[in-house]
Amino acid sequence: MDDAITHLNDLVEARRHGTGRYVGLTPEGPRVLAFADLAELCGALAVRLARAAAPGREAEGRRNVLIALGDPLAFIQCFFAASLAGLVPVPGPTRSLRHPGHRRRLLAILAASQPCLVVVDDAIVPELRALLPDGRTPVTGLGEPVEPRGAGASAGAHPGDATDAGGGRRRADVCYEQYTSGSTAQPRPIAIRQRHVLAQLRQAAEAFGESRDSVSVNWTPLFHDMGLVTSVLRPLWSDCTSVLIEPRAFAMRPECWPAALSEWRATHTSAPDFGYALCAARTARPQAYDLRRLVVARSAGEPVRARTLAAFSAAFAPAGFDPAAFKPSYGLAEATLTVTSCPLDAPPQVVEFSRGALERGRAEPATDPRDARVLVSCGLPVPGTTVTVRRESGGGRLREGEVGEVWIAGPQVAVVAEGEGEGGRAGFGTGDLGFLWEGELFLLGRGRDRFQVRGQNFYSHEIEDVVVAADPRLRPGRAVVFPAEASGARGPALVVVAELRRDTALLTDGQERSVVAAIVTALSREFELSAAPVLVPAGTLPLTTSGKVRRGDCRRRYAAGEFTGGETVAAGAEDH
Missing domain, CATH: 3.40.50.12780 (ANL, N-terminal domain)
Incomplete structure (x- = not known):
């Protein structure tokens, strides 16, 4: 099979006789999308996407389709349909536009990718259209989820039928455009070509021992490279079962x-x-x-x-x-x-x-x-x-x-x-x-x-691990440290901004001081570093869509005096 597959579309077509499946877990129960139905379902959807994208494509030559869908099975269908239509899928964040960080990221990806079409959940179509008043980029939803028609049914379109205006078959060399998480810089696009994807799928099948008998269960978001490759592409290659937990369900429970x-x-x-x-x-x-x-x-x-x-x-x-x-x-x-x-x-x-x-x-x-x-x-x-x-x-x-x-x-x-x-x-x-x-x-x-502090090298995440472990009232993974001089501060060697757990937001002044003292003591003991800790409520630190702290943004916000509402104490080892 390997030699015959040179494009993602070939893999979708090869799975017409596959036994694998995607299983989306929902509160109402599991929903199943069989690999054998992909070519039919996505072929029909490809025709819809091609028509919707035609104005931008024909007028300006744009081929990107930004896909920001919360339903994992709908995302999967749209991703493969875009490929079958000769377009380039661009996975985008799926959270509500009312969340400032997610709205900024979605709009940043939209501006950078210049898509000829944006596909989002039906509920946010009007809101996103309002944010794009020039009407240059069409925004659409998928409506009701597309369900399999059953064996032998015809969708009225075959994946190979997607043709350009001149009648030639469209097989985009770029498989999809992946944006980096943005933990150390602004998210940037990576053009993942067909050969890169197919090479990775062959490598992963060998490295992780994946086969038709495998069952993969994951919750990582599909618009991230880990979720997309692990939960969508690798199972299709191995023809196995992929069970998808909605990321929000994992976060809540x-x-x-x-x-x-x-x-x-x-x-x-x-x-x-x-x-x-x-x-x-x-x-x-x-x-x-x-x-x-x-x-x-x-x-x-x-x-x-x-x-x-x-x-x-x-x-x-x-x-x-x-x-x-x-x-x-x-x-x-x-x-x-x-x-x-x-x-x-x-x-x-x-x-x-x-x-x-x-x-x-x-x-x-x-x-x-x-x-x-x-x-x-x-x-x-x-x-x-x-x-x-x-x-x-x-x-x-x-x-x-x-x-x-x-x-x-x-x-x-x-x-x-x-x-x-x-x-x-x-x-x-x-x-x-x-x-x-x-x-x-x-x-x-x-x-x-x-x-560096006093000529010694330190790594942010190593110190941040010690910070959040210093007191059980601190929120795991929600602390940022940086040298005090980086923000113009005087005194202690480090600035520490740490979130409190949601269930400990209402601490007395004495309790806050004890948390700060625990941080100072831990950093002095482990690294002989003095610190100026700032405690902030849960949800304060800016994060990437994968939940990593955006350290650069934190430094800028600290310098601007935006982190308030907690105890600030400068103490610890001798200042240097």
């Missing part, structure tokens, strides 16, 4: 994820670190579930924390969860998704390295627990991929154990170094810092999120 893993006898799942941490903390009776069939629990999208792996493993041991199923991975939108992952037949490496040696640019095992930094391996490169570590200044390749910038090359990598063609030896510099150890990749953090 994290226990719905292990419940679905158990009910559907999942073999594969994927989520960021915070998802596993949330389930470990908020699942009341883990022994009620059965996770014995789970062979791949991929953790990616943010730093993988050893304590999260341990907490989830301990919590779900009564459910039969095997800790060896954890597969920490490294990936990014510029590489379609996955670059490295831990081997299928072994648990991930968790190693204590010397913090002092890492600051000097060298990885060495820790001999003193007080000097230890625990890191989790992100595994080996997936088939056909090369990972190297180079000097940040753009110099040559470093040896194993030396810290530098991670560079990647492979058939799934959509962005390459300036002046390099695809397959070029230099590949792509990711901006992530790390090192190779026994052939496996260990990450330290983003280069942009590293800063």
Whole structure:
């Protein structure tokens, strides 16, 4: 089959005889979209999309279709229909336009992608049209969900029937346009071509052992690369079952994820670190579930924390969860998704390295627990991929154990170094810092999120982890730190802005001071750093659509004096 598939449309057509399916979980019960029905359903919808997009396409040559649909099955149909119509799908955020952050992101993607058509949930069509008064870009909804007509029914259109004005078959070389999450910069578009997607699907099937017998259960949003590739494209390639939990359902009740893993006898799942941490903390009776069939629990999208792996493993041991199923991975939108992952037949490496040696640019095992930094391996490169570590200044390749910038090359990598063609030896510099150890990749953090105090290197996420663990009244994953001088402040070395949990918003002054003191003490003890903590209500920090704190925006808002409503105390170790 592989040789005959050179385009996503070929894969949709090949699944006319498939046995796989998408299952959307809703409060009313599961809804099923069989792979065998995709060509028919999406072929009919492709005709509708082509007609709606025609004015912008014919007048200005635009081909992008921005798709922002909350219903996962509707999103899937629209995504493949756009491809079948010779258009380029652009996944967009699906939250209400009344949420300022999501409205800004949607409008930013709309302005950058210049689509010839925008497809959104019916309820927000009028509101979005009002925000685009020039009428240059058509906005439409899908109406009622398109349901399978049954075996042998004709939709009146065949995927191969989508033709351009001259009668030629339309097969866009760009498979879709993916926007980065925007955690360290404004979201930017990555053109993922057909060859990148197909290469990644072949790699993932081998790296994660996916087959027709696999059952994948996930909740990550489909407009993110993790959700799109893991929940939509990879199951279609392997012809297996993909069960989709609505992200909002997971946010409201994290226990719905292990419940679905158990009910559907999942073999594969994927989520960021915070998802596993949330389930470990908020699942009341883990022994009620059965996770014995789970062979791949991929953790990616943010730093993988050893304590999260341990907490989830301990919590779900009564459910039969095997800790060896954890597969920490490294990936990014510029590489379609996955670059490295831990081997299928072994648990991930968790190693204590010397913090002092890492600051000097060298990885060495820790001999003193007080000097230890625990890191989790992100595994080996997936088939056909090369990972190297180079000097940040753009110099040559470093040896194993030396810290530098991670560079990647492979058939799934959509962005390459300036002046390099695809397959070029230099590949792509990711901006992530790390090192190779026994052939496996260990990450330290983003280069942009590293800063110096007293000549020592620190990484934002490492310090933020210590902050949120300092007191149970702080909200996990909702803190940001940066050097005080970055915002013009005087005194302590660090500024800390941390959110309180929603259920602890009404603290007394004395309680707030105790939380601040806990943060100051923890940072002094762990890093010998002084701090000026600011406590803010839940929901204050600006986030990406994947839930990551936007550190740059936080620094700007702090400098502008926008973070108020909590206790501010400057204390701790000697100021420097």
